[in-house]
Amino acid sequence: MPAPDLTDSDVLARIRLLRSPGIGPVSYFQLLRRFGDAAAALEALPDLAARGGARYQPVPAHRVEAEIARLHGAGGQYLFHDSPAYPRLLAALETPPPVLTWRGDLALLGQGAVALVGARNASAGACRLARDYAAALAARGYAVVSGLARGIDAAAHRGALAAMECGGGTIGVIASGIDVTYPPEHAELQEAVAQRGLLLAEMPPGTEPLARHFPFRNRIIAGLAAGTVVVEAAPRSGSLITARLAAEAGREVMAVPGSPLDSRSRGCNDLIRDGAILVQSADNITELLERFDGPQRLKLREPVWTGMEMEDSSFTPLAVPDEGQVEITHLLSAAPVATDELIRQSGASAGAVQMALIELELAGRLIRHAGGRVSLVQV
Structure with a gap:
């Protein structure tokens, strides 16, 4: 609406x-x-x-x-x-951020975007590759999205900044408040992104980055872009989380192959084995992005229902009477259960069950988990 x-x-x-x-x-x-x-x-x-x-x-x-x-x-x-x-692709996520804070050029949200992520302790060769890819993509009018971390992220931002006079740009998504720099040595780079590109944050201003904030940042990086490219990543790294979030959102997932002797390449090689598209040039990336039209084309993991799906996609008040309190506590335990399972077993409407969950959550008795699952707080 x-x-x-x-x-x-x-x-x-x-x-x-x-x-x-x-x-x-x-x-x-x-x-x-x-x-x-x-x-x-x-x-x-x-x-x-x-x-x-x-x-x-x-x-x-x-x-x-x-x-x-x-x-x-x-x-x-x-x-x-x-x-x-508000960017259309980000809004298409099952749980988009209700509000973001920003500095810079908001018009970049209307351009085609590609996420470029990878290892913090990246090799010199991988950093150069990320910088070259980002420059080539920005020169073709793309907004290069990354997380302003050390290694691949920083190289991607620097490459895009160097080539943005050709019409592209760069978007930095941070896990802190928008007025907090992390890591500290990227103060100049973060300010350059805010001045010449676009800086985004979901956390309130003044918030220091904590480990639990980074997966939220990663979902924004994946959500903004039609495709995510992983240049170098160790197993179980944050970059792989970004890639899998992109896959769940139905976006292109691309990875640069590396030597099996280098642990920093294992994450990318595993992604390719699991169905990500192997890329070796900026041309490979743009070819995939130009064909992207929204539907999911590969599945590294099945999408999950998160409880955001309602009777329709608008946010107008419900046109149904209050059904009163629905008792679902007896269906809950310390083991996470899917919200749609609660709806089936309770026999109540989706809206009534969701309001009952909110009541428990506000009372501090409910924990929400990934995949739209919930559990009771253990006493």
């Missing part, structure tokens, strides 16, 4: 809702859908938590006002999920 014209009070309510305890992307979208706007959802949170068995207070308004002031002081702005500038 068209994005609403947001007032300052709308922005404050949306950020308060997202920053309140127990609210993540899944809960945020479900609450907007149920109550129509963030202000009404905020007002309902204490009652919902009480139904789950706990007292609850949303995050105080003054804390969010301080966050907004800090973001604007750093030269950043918010980008909401229903803005016309």
Whole structure:
């Protein structure tokens, strides 16, 4: 649906809702859908938590006002999920970020994009290859997306920055707040991306990067791009997480082969063995991207239902009466279970089960897991 014209009070309510305890992307979208706007959802949170068995207070308004002031002081702005500038491919994810913060050229989100990722302790040859690929892609008008980490990421950003006068550019997605640099030695590079390209963050300003933040960053990198290229990666690296997230989203996954004697090449070689497309030049990459039209063409892993699928894709208030509280606690345990299984076993509607889960989550009694699974908190 068209994005609403947001007032300052709308922005404050949306950020308060997202920053309140127990609210993540899944809960945020479900609450907007149920109550129509963030202000009404905020007002309902204490009652919902009480139904789950706990007292609850949303995050105080003054804390969010301080966050907004800090973001604007750093030269950043918010980008909401229903803005016309919100990238189409990112919005197609099952759990897109409800809000991003940004600095730079937002028009880059409207260009074709390719993610270029790899090892932090990359070899000199792989860094040069990533830099050359990124420069060639930017020269052809692509936005090169990466994570501003050491190694391959940094080389990709530098290569794209060097060639962006030809019409392309680079997008850096970070796991910290937009006003925090990590690693510290990339302060100059991060500022160059913010000044000449586009810098994006999902975490609130002032947030230091923690290990649990990086998978969220990786899903944005994969979600922004029609294809992800892995240049060099060890087994179980973050780059492989990005590749598999891209595959789950139905995007092209490409990998550069390497020597089996180098552990930094094992991740790429494993990806190719599992179905990723072998690439050895920028021409190979652009050939695949030019054919990309959205449908999933390879499956490194089956897509999973995350609980975001509702009766339709809009975020208007539900046009059905409140069905009252649905009791599903007896169906839950410490072992994660899929939300659609709860819907089947309870016999209730999807919306009613989702609201019951939100009540438990707000009460601190529920944990959400990958793949749309949930479990009770162990006492």
